[in-house]
Amino acid sequence: MLSEKSTATIRATLPAVGGAIDEITGLFYDKLFAAHPELLRDLFNRGNQAAGEQQRALAGSIAAFAVALIDHPDIRPDTLLGRIAHKHASLGVTRDQYAIVHTHLFAAIAETLGDAVTDEVAAAWDEVYWLMAHALIAIENGLYAEAGTEPGPSLRDHLVVGRRTETDEVVTFLVRPADGSPLPPFRPGQYVSVQVELPDGAHQIRQYSLSGAPADALQFSVRRVTGTPDGEVSGHLHDRVRPGDVLRVSAPFGDVALADGDGPVLLASAGIGCAPLITMLGALAGQRSKRRVTVVHADRSRRDHAFHAELGRLVAELPDAEAHVWYEHPEGDWPAGRTGLADLSGVRVDPGTTAYLCGPLPFLRATRTRLLELGVPAADIHYEVFGPDLWLGRDESPAG
Known part of the structure; x- marks a missing residue:
């Protein structure tokens, strides 16, 4: 929990820090990689760095955590923290690396905001950083223990x-x-x-x-x-x-995984987002699950649709399952109602549905919005996005 004094300071300075967060994170990475070039060479995704995606993801996570501390001081934002912790554990991030990040991040904050960073402001943001860091370290250590590995790379x-x-x-x-x-x-x-x-x-x-x-x-x-x-x-x-x-x-990690239960399940994907969801579908088929299972998939064309045959086979093995597939550029005799982008308007979504989504951000946004309109609680909509999560912490309740 953030101290009362720091809460007031963070609330007052969040607009200024938030407005400069892209500049701060860009400068942070410049400083970090100048001091530790091996991190860019052997740990960070160079493509995401070149595109600026990692910077935007870091900015979003820091801002989201600070807002969560202010708006919901008694609730730990586990959705936010869990997503980051699983990624860190898959990369082998360790406690000592948080100190390295702290050094260069706060140097970037001071350089960007100048005299606005008083001792009081620096102390408040320092408190935010270490609350987030210590929470992540604790979750990551639990993930390492669960995977049967020591903290650090499991490669x-x-x-x-x-x-x-x-x-x-x-x-x-x-x-x-x-x-x-x-x-x-x-x-x-x-x-x-x-x-x-x-x-x-x-x-x-x-x-x-x-x-x-x-x-x-x-x-x-x-x-x-x-x-x-x-x-x-x-x-x-x-x-x-x-x-x-x-x-x-590495050992397997990831916070979006099929949960046990007997309620309806919706698996919605676009493009290669079908990869983790076909594994979920396979698990349900292997269990001979009697759950209501609805599969939604969108792709460019049949020839671009990975696991198409497996999708049909697995759906046929389940007693109460159906698949809805859309192609932007269908070939041959393909229904007009299944041409273009995925549209859940005609898809049955039963009460009590748990939804798992995977694909590019526009697909995730559109699908999640429609599911919320259909009455699926936000806590029952789980998503996985490939690459840096530029949606992290947005439009999410603290409990997920």
């Missing part, structure tokens, strides 16, 4: 034992621990971090959703990222990695 050598092309842009890899140790347990919907060595010697890490649950391997799927810049890790995996190669893979 281990894994042998690539299979590779399967799903679409022109999506490839699935199957890997096993190279030392022959058992596969780690995971919950449907979680992801692993994958580290590769690039031609310039950098060891870059990306997160990829587990897209199935074969008995003898971890399975994850990778969409080739194209744009400005192209995805250097996805491109490396597509172009260079074959069965027999070795990848560094």
